[in-house]
Amino acid sequence: MIRLAGVGKTYDDGTVAVQSLDLDVEAGELVVLVGPSGCGKSTTLKMINRLIEPTTGSIEIDGRDVTRVDPVKLRRGIGYVIQQVGLFPHQRILTNVMTVPLLYGESKATARARAEELMALVGLDPATYADRFPHQLSGGQRQRVGVARALAADPPVLLMDEPFGAVDPIVRVRLQDEFLRLQRDLGKTVVLVTHDIDEAVKMGDRVAVFAAGGRLAQYATPAELLGRPADDFVADFVGSTRGLRRLAVTPIDPAHLEPLDGVSMGDLGAAIDVSSTLEEALAVLLRDDKAVVGVKQGAQFVGVLTPNGIHRALRASLAD
Amino acid sequence: MIRLAGVGKTYDDGTVAVQSLDLDVEAGELVVLVGPSGCGKSTTLKMINRLIEPTTGSIEIDGRDVTRVDPVKLRRGIGYVIQQVGLFPHQRILTNVMTVPLLYGESKATARARAEELMALVGLDPATYADRFPHQLSGGQRQRVGVARALAADPPVLLMDEPFGAVDPIVRVRLQDEFLRLQRDLGKTVVLVTHDIDEAVKMGDRVAVFAAGGRLAQYATPAELLGRPADDFVADFVGSTRGLRRLAVTPIDPAHLEPLDGVSMGDLGAAIDVSSTLEEALAVLLRDDKAVVGVKQGAQFVGVLTPNGIHRALRASLAD
Amino acid sequence: MRVFSDTWAYLSAGSSWTGDRGLLHLMLQQLLLTGTALVIALVLGLPLALWLGHLGRGGLLAVNISNVGRAVPTFALLALFVTADFPGTREFGPYGRAGLATLLALALFALPPIITNAYVAVREVPADVKQAADGMGMTGLQKFRRVELPLATPLVLSGIRLALVQVWATATIAALVAGPGLGRVITDGFARNEFGKGIAGAVVVAVVALVLELVAAAAQRALDPVPRAPRRNRDGGMSGGRPSVAASDAESVGA
Amino acid sequence: MTLLAQVATAAQPSCYSRLTNEWFCGQYLHDRRADIVDATVQHLQITVYAVALGIAIAFPLALLARRLPRLETTILGASTALYTIPSLALLPLLVPFTGLEMRTVVIGSALYALTILVRSMLEGLRSVPDDVRESAVGLGYGASRLLLRVELPLALPVMMAGLRVATVSTVALTTVGTLVSYGGLGNLISDGVFTNFRAELMAAAVLCVVLAVVLDLLIVLVQWLLTPWTRGAQA
Amino acid sequence: AGDDLSSKDTSSSSSASADQGDLTIASQSFGEAALVAEMYNQLLTKAGYHVDVKLVDSRDAYIGIFPKSVDVVPEYVGGIVNELNARANGDKAKPFEAGDGAQLAADGKQLLDDAGITLLDVSSATDTNAFFVTQKYSDDNGVTKLSDLSGKSVVLAAADDCEGRLDCEAGLSDDYGIKISKLLPLGYASDQTYKSVIDGESQLGETSTTDGTLASQGLVVLEDDQQIQPAQNLVPAVGTQFLSDHPDVADVLNPLMAALTTEKLTELNGRISVDREDPKAVATDFLTSEGLL
Ligand SMILES: Nc1ncnc2c1ncn2[C@@H]1O[C@H](COP(=O)(O)OP(=O)(O)OP(=O)(O)O)[C@@H](O)[C@H]1O
Ligand SMILES: Nc1ncnc2c1ncn2[C@@H]1O[C@H](COP(=O)(O)OP(=O)(O)OP(=O)(O)O)[C@@H](O)[C@H]1O
Ligand SMILES: [Mg+2]
Numbered sequence A, B: 001m002i003r004l005a006g007v008g009k010t011y012d013d014g015t016v017a018v019q020s021l022d023l024d025v026e027a028g029e030l031v032v033l034v035g036p037s038g039c040g041k042s043t044t045l046k047m048i049n050r051l052i053e054p055t056t057g058s059i060e061i062d063g064r065d066v067t068r069v070d071p072v073k074l075r076r077g078i079g080y081v082i083q084q085v086g087l088f089p090h091q092r093i094l095t096n097v098m099t100v101p102l103l104y105g106e107s108k109a110t111a112r113a114r115a116e117e118l119m120a121l122v123g124l125d126p127a128t129y130a131d132r133f134p135h136q137l138s139g140g141q142r143q144r145v146g147v148a149r150a151l152a153a154d155p156p157v158l159l160m161d162e163p164f165g166a167v168d169p170i171v172r173v174r175l176q177d178e179f180l181r182l183q184r185d186l187g188k189t190v191v192l193v194t195h196d197i198d199e200a201v202k203m204g205d206r207v208a209v210f211a212a213g214g215r216l217a218q219y220a221t222p223a224e225l226l227g228r229p230a231d232d233f234v235a236d237f238v239g240s241t242r243g244l245r246r247l248a249v250t251p252i253d254p255a256h257l258e259p260l261d262g263v264s265m266g267d268l269g270a271a272i273d274v275s276s277t278l279e280e281a282l283a284v285l286l287r288d289d290k291a292v293v294g295v296k297q298g299a300q301f302v303g304v305l306t307p308n309g310i311h312r313a314l315r316a317s318l319a320d
Numbered sequence C: 001m002r003v004f005s006d007t008w009a010y011l012s013a014g015s016s017w018t019g020d021r022g023l024l025h026l027m028l029q030q031l032l033l034t035g036t037a038l039v040i041a042l043v044l045g046l047p048l049a050l051w052l053g054h055l056g057r058g059g060l061l062a063v064n065i066s067n068v069g070r071a072v073p074t075f076a077l078l079a080l081f082v083t084a085d086f087p088g089t090r091e092f093g094p095y096g097r098a099g100l101a102t103l104l105a106l107a108l109f110a111l112p113p114i115i116t117n118a119y120v121a122v123r124e125v126p127a128d129v130k131q132a133a134d135g136m137g138m139t140g141l142q143k144f145r146r147v148e149l150p151l152a153t154p155l156v157l158s159g160i161r162l163a164l165v166q167v168w169a170t171a172t173i174a175a176l177v178a179g180p181g182l183g184r185v186i187t188d189g190f191a192r193n194e195f196g197k198g199i200a201g202a203v204v205v206a207v208v209a210l211v212l213e214l215v216a217a218a219a220q221r222a223l224d225p226v227p228r229a230p231r232r233n234r235d236g237g238m239s240g241g242r243p244s245v246a247a248s249d250a251e252s253v254g255a
Numbered sequence D: 001m002t003l004l005a006q007v008a009t010a011a012q013p014s015c016y017s018r019l020t021n022e023w024f025c026g027q028y029l030h031d032r033r034a035d036i037v038d039a040t041v042q043h044l045q046i047t048v049y050a051v052a053l054g055i056a057i058a059f060p061l062a063l064l065a066r067r068l069p070r071l072e073t074t075i076l077g078a079s080t081a082l083y084t085i086p087s088l089a090l091l092p093l094l095v096p097f098t099g100l101e102m103r104t105v106v107i108g109s110a111l112y113a114l115t116i117l118v119r120s121m122l123e124g125l126r127s128v129p130d131d132v133r134e135s136a137v138g139l140g141y142g143a144s145r146l147l148l149r150v151e152l153p154l155a156l157p158v159m160m161a162g163l164r165v166a167t168v169s170t171v172a173l174t175t176v177g178t179l180v181s182y183g184g185l186g187n188l189i190s191d192g193v194f195t196n197f198r199a200e201l202m203a204a205a206v207l208c209v210v211l212a213v214v215l216d217l218l219i220v221l222v223q224w225l226l227t228p229w230t231r232g233a234q235a
Numbered sequence E: 001a002g003d004d005l006s007s008k009d010t011s012s013s014s015s016a017s018a019d020q021g022d023l024t025i026a027s028q029s030f031g032e033a034a035l036v037a038e039m040y041n042q043l044l045t046k047a048g049y050h051v052d053v054k055l056v057d058s059r060d061a062y063i064g065i066f067p068k069s070v071d072v073v074p075e076y077v078g079g080i081v082n083e084l085n086a087r088a089n090g091d092k093a094k095p096f097e098a099g100d101g102a103q104l105a106a107d108g109k110q111l112l113d114d115a116g117i118t119l120l121d122v123s124s125a126t127d128t129n130a131f132f133v134t135q136k137y138s139d140d141n142g143v144t145k146l147s148d149l150s151g152k153s154v155v156l157a158a159a160d161d162c163e164g165r166l167d168c169e170a171g172l173s174d175d176y177g178i179k180i181s182k183l184l185p186l187g188y189a190s191d192q193t194y195k196s197v198i199d200g201e202s203q204l205g206e207t208s209t210t211d212g213t214l215a216s217q218g219l220v221v222l223e224d225d226q227q228i229q230p231a232q233n234l235v236p237a238v239g240t241q242f243l244s245d246h247p248d249v250a251d252v253l254n255p256l257m258a259a260l261t262t263e264k265l266t267e268l269n270g271r272i273s274v275d276r277e278d279p280k281a282v283a284t285d286f287l288t289s290e291g292l293l
């Protein structure tokens, strides 16, 4: 879907932001670019919609070289969410969201209907918020408008540069969850930039870890990244508690459940669904102050997990 | 040491930032104020050094009502680290750090010596950084200068408003660690504001969780906070994975160690010190992909921890 | 064109420059006039504006009033002062009767940029820096002297620089009420059909204005307490640097 | 002529006669109403035309300066240099090309207004937040649409501030037009100066200020109407 | 001055005769010139012209475009001739100095022809430089004419361009032998000049022969007994081409020239500058009483 081959960017002042980057993004995939500040994440993202022209290499979207397409047309097919939100301060929220459909030459009525639908989709009631100006919204609400605006033209590709960067951690988690839910329905091809490894691991189908100078240190699924960091840089970057992080990206494997027999109901805390992650299992275990947690499939208990069982499951997950 | 009794602040426009707050801070204690954005944390902090005058209630430091003291004198006895750092852009780093001693009327030489000492203390080599201007430093370095400046007059009390807010997560962790190390040596009375529950739990001897309007929802040690949230608001604020968080604040209890006997050396991963937290134990366990982790006191193995053992230890910690 | 050769002839003749009514003498008069008017304006406007900036209020009123003051035609002001029963000295010259009237008129003309920039400069010192100063126990005066004033300096200076050039360029109208300065060369030239002479006067005025501008810009750079990191907006040369008058007014509108 | 009657009865000197020569004289305002209104209208015309012309010249220059940073210093320098040409010289020099017409004063005043206008337009365009500009381009705005729909509206507050200063200054500058017959209230001022006519001088000067205040308020009002998003956006 | 716009109104409302087309008058804006221009305006308007009056601060503002886009100018013989002389022969050219108006007009004929300008009838009314002292100075020192000042040392308050002019500083010192100890450029008949003489800062002030304000200020003119002033008789200057197209202009303006005298002009000036009567009203008043309107 998106293919970067040998892409490099050297700024006029000689700064090498990206050296020589190869990166493939499949259709419908959510890829996260993560790395320390200044490592070339934003530069890479902006080269995809030609806000920045690469100095070497080629970038293709759906097999077409982006440099051969009129940049204005190209960008209309790519949703773009900027780090600082970048809403138009002089336009009301609804108008902000209508921007791209109107650029396309859609009728006002169509654009309006679409914008209202999208506002509802990102959890902003049009009746309340349509006529406000951006400065009358909270940071988190503004972020949602930014996402809605990028989605308005229903672009197959979405580029997001630290889309949840400007809000506090609590709102941030909520926005992440909402976007994941949204993405399940929409199935866009998304490239998302962040410098927060937790966010990367939580959001990405695959995560690309950048080192300084736009070097691609590792490109893998979150579980793989946490379980088998490619080198010391990545290991250091994902942190010493990466084992704990892996819990969050590892699903429960029914093979590691212990049988329900011999566990008294009093020892069981709240049950969790078999589709949960190991982290959720451990969290419930610790929260409820119990020794075991029941695991259900639908209404049916399928087994229990103990701390040791969780540990075993985690160890086994890498062996697959 | 610091005692707030029935303190309230209503702004001119009618906003009630803080309702009626009681809060005690012991000498030498590090208390963290945490809560969602706009809940009155900064307002509370600034009332302590009278940058904001309370509308109701009284604030005492060492038994003296702060409103009876000349604010200028009061502030010289209280170090203040502002959220946005607030270095003087027109002064070099060394001069910035020397500001308060000079205000005190200390000699240039003394102030200079002290400032250089402090710069070294916060990890900035005076030879390299003394003559730079603030804009020539990175965000994290600036934060350190802010802390050094606040410490320069050796004030018994330190107020810090999101002192690590402006830097990226990686640098942030480093700054937190450094400050904790510093505080172990200095033993100041510190009130620190953050909106990051992880930071609060990591840094605080005690944590005050604020709800909107400056309501004190809970005031307790981190372990207690995570183990027994006072109400739904706190439970929600500390998050569903608070069980996992508790690992980080619970020390290893030798009583829960299992004996070393019967464990083959091959099953043992890296050993950890007995002064570590349970989280570190679990992290090593998961990282090394082993079933048990050895625990040492000095060079001597004192036992091993298994996942189940960690869990037991955590459960027991609350019973104390 | 003959006019230009006349201009050149006038400028290159030594006699044009010397003597009681020579260019040098008149230039000196006008420099004296400009400098004095600027000093008067500074004494009148600067402390007030700086103080209002320190307090952070009341300044918009001062700024708006002094700005509307621009609408008073300097020429009319001059006429008012000259025709008033003015207690000036009888002696003629930069500080003579017409000279003094011109001084006052020019000083009033210089006030708006000085007041506006000084007020805005102090008020716009970043809030976090001010709060840090308060937080470490500075008194109001200490904060003003050690923090606000040094940080405000560049913008204050650019206001003074603007005023300097405007006053210099406007000072020529003293000639309309028989006052001192290079304006005399211009009116005299045009009155006697010596266009070359008139234009020569204008040329000298413009050249000196440019020189003043460059000198002031250099002084401004030298006095800036923060060595500038290379930035988007260059402060050098004629470009005038940061938003001054314009920026301040933007706020008065929003308020 | 109706004025004759009044003149005939002027046995005791009126308050504006040279013998009394008061600064404020209602009788003068009454007797010369028509002249004063004419002068004010002319003044207003010249000011408005001059500012409009100034904008028309300044805007392309500001765009050019922004597009080609190497030209910026030249453009700002040239507009400042224009300001230093004494009006005493500029207007008579323009006459042979533009004639004894209102346009002479309009062109002269417009040139003087350039200094402030170009500068504030440049500042205005620069005050547009980079993130807004970037997101507009990212969404597929072309250059001209970006300018008209995004940059111009957002630059408005700063530009209007410059416009206010320019307008008020132009009101004052227009008076010099009396040199070439079109000075609006400046004609009265000039006459007042040369004949020591205090009431006339004072009335004209005050009217200048009133005119400036009215125009200034008008611009503020227009700006208020054009920039609804800035309302209540307190820092 | 400053009433150029309103004159348009007058033209449209009071035109009685057949439409003669547009006509532009330019004039200097000082009181007397504006008054005479207004008389031209009223007469020509009555004759059927659409008159546009432009009042400017000094002659050089219109001289460059006359007769190209200006048709009629109320002028002074010496003024226009010497202006043309300076333009044609450079500003160092020797000025025309004839004391008689008609003579001077004849002397300048060639210059006028070259410029495409025709002078109509010369009026007996003349407005030359004059020099005044206070009544008290005159009484105390027995001075009534300029030659009485011969050998005396005085401070002169005068126009900007007085220095070196034969009709001003040069003439006073060379022809009359007056020692000008200092020249204050306070303006021609300006308030500052009056004030300077009245206050005793200077003894001699420059004004015009038709200054109507002197008596009211206790000032007296000294007689120019050696005739250093070139003739400055009032005269209408008309573009030659325009005149041949509109010969009736001469018939309209010549009677006015005949009616005007220095005394009448001085009196009218006084009404305008002392009583501050409206120049339009004064013009109408005069024209009516002379039977011209
Ligand atoms: N216009 C520019 N000119 C020169 N260097 C630039 C320019 N823009 C960015 N850089 C440099 O290129 C490098 C990569 O920048 P980029 O913005 O891609 O980093 P990033 O990974 O997005 O960092 P962050 O997480 O801080 O946003 C940095 O070193 C930066 O300083
Ligand atoms: N000067 C003021 N006037 C009116 N209201 C104010 C003022 N300063 C703060 N507030 C309001 O008081 C409340 C508490 O503000 P405060 O700055 O103490 O919050 P905070 O807890 O520090 O938030 P944050 O985490 O965002 O810094 C907020 O609702 C804020 O909008
Ligand atoms: Mg970036």
Ligand SMILES: [Mg+2]
Pocket (backbone or CB within 6 Å): B041, B042, B043, B083, B161
């Ligand atoms: Mg805060």
